[in-house]
Amino acid sequence: MSGFPESEYRRRCKTLQGGMKASGLDALLVTTEADLRYLTGFLTRFWESPTRPWFAVLPAKGAPIAVIPGIGAELMATTWIADIRTWPAPRPGDDGVGLLAEVLAGLVPASGAVGLPMGPASQLRMPLADFKTLRHRLAPRRFADAAGLIADTRAIKSEPEIARIREICAIAGRAFDRVPGFATTGTPLSRIFREFQIALLDEGADWVPYVAGGAGPGGYGDVISPASDRPLAAGDVLMLDTGAVKAGYFCDYDRNWSVGKPAAETAAAQALLHAATEAGLAAARPGATAADVFHAMQRVIARAGEAGAGGRLGHGVGMQLTEGLSLTAEDRTELRPGMVITLEPGIQIGPGRMLVHEEDIVIRDGAAELLTPRAPATLPILS
Amino acid sequence: MSGFPESEYRRRCKTLQGGMKASGLDALLVTTEADLRYLTGFLTRFWESPTRPWFAVLPAKGAPIAVIPGIGAELMATTWIADIRTWPAPRPGDDGVGLLAEVLAGLVPASGAVGLPMGPASQLRMPLADFKTLRHRLAPRRFADAAGLIADTRAIKSEPEIARIREICAIAGRAFDRVPGFATTGTPLSRIFREFQIALLDEGADWVPYVAGGAGPGGYGDVISPASDRPLAAGDVLMLDTGAVKAGYFCDYDRNWSVGKPAAETAAAQALLHAATEAGLAAARPGATAADVFHAMQRVIARAGEAGAGGRLGHGVGMQLTEGLSLTAEDRTELRPGMVITLEPGIQIGPGRMLVHEEDIVIRDGAAELLTPRAPATLPILS
Numbered sequence: 001m002s003g004f005p006e007s008e009y010r011r012r013c014k015t016l017q018g019g020m021k022a023s024g025l026d027a028l029l030v031t032t033e034a035d036l037r038y039l040t041g042f043l044t045r046f047w048e049s050p051t052r053p054w055f056a057v058l059p060a061k062g063a064p065i066a067v068i069p070g071i072g073a074e075l076m077a078t079t080w081i082a083d084i085r086t087w088p089a090p091r092p093g094d095d096g097v098g099l100l101a102e103v104l105a106g107l108v109p110a111s112g113a114v115g116l117p118m119g120p121a122s123q124l125r126m127p128l129a130d131f132k133t134l135r136h137r138l139a140p141r142r143f144a145d146a147a148g149l150i151a152d153t154r155a156i157k158s159e160p161e162i163a164r165i166r167e168i169c170a171i172a173g174r175a176f177d178r179v180p181g182f183a184t185t186g187t188p189l190s191r192i193f194r195e196f197q198i199a200l201l202d203e204g205a206d207w208v209p210y211v212a213g214g215a216g217p218g219g220y221g222d223v224i225s226p227a228s229d230r231p232l233a234a235g236d237v238l239m240l241d242t243g244a245v246k247a248g249y250f251c252d253y254d255r256n257w258s259v260g261k262p263a264a265e266t267a268a269a270q271a272l273l274h275a276a277t278e279a280g281l282a283a284a285r286p287g288a289t290a291a292d293v294f295h296a297m298q299r300v301i302a303r304a305g306e307a308g309a310g311g312r313l314g315h316g317v318g319m320q321l322t323e324g325l326s327l328t329a330e331d332r333t334e335l336r337p338g339m340v341i342t343l344e345p346g347i348q349i350g351p352g353r354m355l356v357h358e359e360d361i362v363i364r365d366g367a368a369e370l371l372t373p374r375a376p377a378t379l380p381i382l383s
Numbered sequence: 384m385s386g387f388p389e390s391e392y393r394r395r396c397k398t399l400q401g402g403m404k405a406s407g408l409d410a411l412l413v414t415t416e417a418d419l420r421y422l423t424g425f426l427t428r429f430w431e432s433p434t435r436p437w438f439a440v441l442p443a444k445g446a447p448i449a450v451i452p453g454i455g456a457e458l459m460a461t462t463w464i465a466d467i468r469t470w471p472a473p474r475p476g477d478d479g480v481g482l483l484a485e486v487l488a489g490l491v492p493a494s495g496a497v498g499l500p501m502g503p504a505s506q507l508r509m510p511l512a513d514f515k516t517l518r519h520r521l522a523p524r525r526f527a528d529a530a531g532l533i534a535d536t537r538a539i540k541s542e543p544e545i546a547r548i549r550e551i552c553a554i555a556g557r558a559f560d561r562v563p564g565f566a567t568t569g570t571p572l573s574r575i576f577r578e579f580q581i582a583l584l585d586e587g588a589d590w591v592p593y594v595a596g597g598a599g600p601g602g603y604g605d606v607i608s609p610a611s612d613r614p615l616a617a618g619d620v621l622m623l624d625t626g627a628v629k630a631g632y633f634c635d636y637d638r639n640w641s642v643g644k645p646a647a648e649t650a651a652a653q654a655l656l657h658a659a660t661e662a663g664l665a666a667a668r669p670g671a672t673a674a675d676v677f678h679a680m681q682r683v684i685a686r687a688g689e690a691g692a693g694g695r696l697g698h699g700v701g702m703q704l705t706e707g708l709s710l711t712a713e714d715r716t717e718l719r720p721g722m723v724i725t726l727e728p729g730i731q732i733g734p735g736r737m738l739v740h741e742e743d744i745v746i747r748d749g750a751a752e753l754l755t756p757r758a759p760a761t762l763p764i765l766s
Binding site for chain 1: 426427429455470473474479499503505506508515528530576577580584585592594604605693704709711713762
């Protein structure tokens with residue numbers, strides 16, 4: 001099953017409620033897939049349909065209340081949530097807003113505040129016009145930003161959460177191991193992407209929300225493109241990057257291969273990225289900041305006289321492909337045990353040619369624990 | 384390649400600009416994957432990462448301007464968009480808001496209005512706090528709802544768009560044909576879901592954002608759940624539903640099977656749903672409303688003395704799994720040639736037991752064209 005024991009959700013709610021009390025929030029409103037699932041355990045791919053809004057409300061005390069379209073009632077009833085309010089969505093005119101306002105008005109005094117993620121990296125998953133109506137209905141109650149509170153709480157993973165990320169990392173590792181079997185000279189990149197997704201599923205991924213990559217002579221141009229039909233050619237570097245999911249948790253890492261023996265500069269770039277990742281691993285300890293880990297990796301690349309590629313050199317990962325902190329010079333977030341992050345250094349070898357590495361780790365007391373099978377210091381060769 | 388010829392995008396922009404003029408909008412701001420891709424052709428799975436906002440602005444005349452994170456510059460440069468403004472995201476403090484405000488201020492007079500989707504089924508994909516800053520920076524310029532304008536424009540598909548939906552429907556049809564090969568008695572539903580996704584990819588889908596389904600004695604409990612590990616058993620009805628993607632366009636339809644000979648009431652439900660879909664097909668002509676098609680299907684089910692299942696009996700489909708109109712009693716949207724919709728009648732056979740059918744069609748002058756291989760009137764049998 002996809003859910004955790006009820007104790008996991010109660011712990012999450014308690015932590016959030018502690019933060020709510022400190023911030024003077026009388027209720028917390030969440031609207032996105034990950035936030036709602038974090039509170040309730042509600043897991044479905046139905047979020048792919050943008051038509052209907054979904055809400056969960058966490059009171060100052062006690063369990064969350066689900067305020068959701070009727071189509072989700074049966075599935076929500078399998079979670080630990082007892083208080084489930086539904087409306088027949090889509091319903092033009094009042095698509096859940098009246099019901100939600102009623103729930104919030106019952107929990108938040110007129111002088112009180114509703115916490116809602118509004119800050120960096122957050123999104124409101126309901127129509128803006130409906131939110132305006134909701135604010136109007138709830139006035140004079142205030143809305144206050146809760147993006148930081150939720151991000152900070154979600155950032156520290158429990159052992160059951162870490163186990164899921166470890167499992168999907170292992171699944172992806174086995175899929176990466178199968179790449180030489182189908183990524184051969186002359187095979188179109190689109191076919192390779194397809195076979196890679198098949199390998200991920202076959203090895204045990206529940207679904208594959210993210211695959212990107214690239215291939216080009218001695219490096220690739222970017223890291224977010226979908227596949228072209230260009231056949232793999234001798235001298236190419238191939239990169240595949242995946243965010244696959246097991247029981248609702250993501251891995252996010254990539255691997256590189258050389259088609260035939262790599263050029264000297266390509267081999268050097270691979271070795272340098274391996275060394276940069278080692279430096280990142282060594283720096284990723286409790287008390288260090290995201291910026292410290294960024295600098296530890298960036299320093300290795302700069303000292304070798306190379307230009308870095310990619311804006312940030314890593315980020316949090318868990319219920320979303322990317323979440324929480326960014327490994328940049330500006331992010332002073334302090335690392336704490338239980339945080340799961342990626343280390344993602346890159347080198348711009350030349351115009352339109354880069355090489356990017358990525359590993360997933362969990363911060364532990366002392367040295368970090370690697371969740372991904374470590375990439376080799378020398379590029380594996382495809383035939 | 385994933386893009387259309389430039390003429391396709393110019394046509395879209397011209398249609399939108401006609402609507403903007405009629406509504407007094409000086410620019411149109413879009414923030415979601417589908418809307419941005421509709422204007423630009425920018426196709427990437429990188430939207431899976433919620434960290435960075437992406438913007439496109441359509442002026443009253445001329446081509447769109449992309450205002451995007453630097454990580455997307457190389458890929459955006461492969462589209463027809465010439466004016467690409469980037470910032471190094473994520474950048475706490477100003478994650479693109481200053482740049483976006485500058486672009487909009489240059490296009491919209493102080494007394495003017497920015498169109499932004501705010502109405503039903505829309506979402507603003509940027510932090511609410513950043514939107515507040517943007518509004519403040521642009522004051523006294525107004526923001527006006529453009530959800531209807533964009534939805535109406537996107538609803539009428541061009542022949543190249545229809546060709547893509549037809550292709551992914553055919554791909555899914557071949558994958559559905561393979562189901563009896565792996566959905567056998569004793570196989571866990573989770574394995575069936577995995578094998579079905581593999582079949583979709585192997586038959587040519589680029590990726591599989593949505594798979595749902597269910598299996599249970601004589602029917603299933605809901606239609607949005609992920610797979611459990613329960614083994615398929617004799618007497619079960621199995622349903623698989625997919626939104627798979629080819630070149631950025633979705634199919635959305637399902638198929639049902641009986642494990643062994645179906646009970647009489649199950650067989651009757653299948654025949655009734657087939658008949659209801661036929662009635663929907665016959666009603667789906669230009670000039671009819673969404674409500675007319677809903678009633679045509681609902682009438683067949685009600686006359687047989689059965690209870691309908693599912694809130695709406697179909698919806699638009701295209702760049703998103705669900706988009707545009709809903710086949711409900713309330714939706715008076717008039718059908719027009721080029722609209723692609725699903726027909727999705729359902730029957731509640733008993734408590735926790737339903738049966739749902741789905742086909743994808745395109746509205747034509749005269750009779751609608753079926754894009755999916757038509758489901759049979761009798762349940763196919765699994766062994």
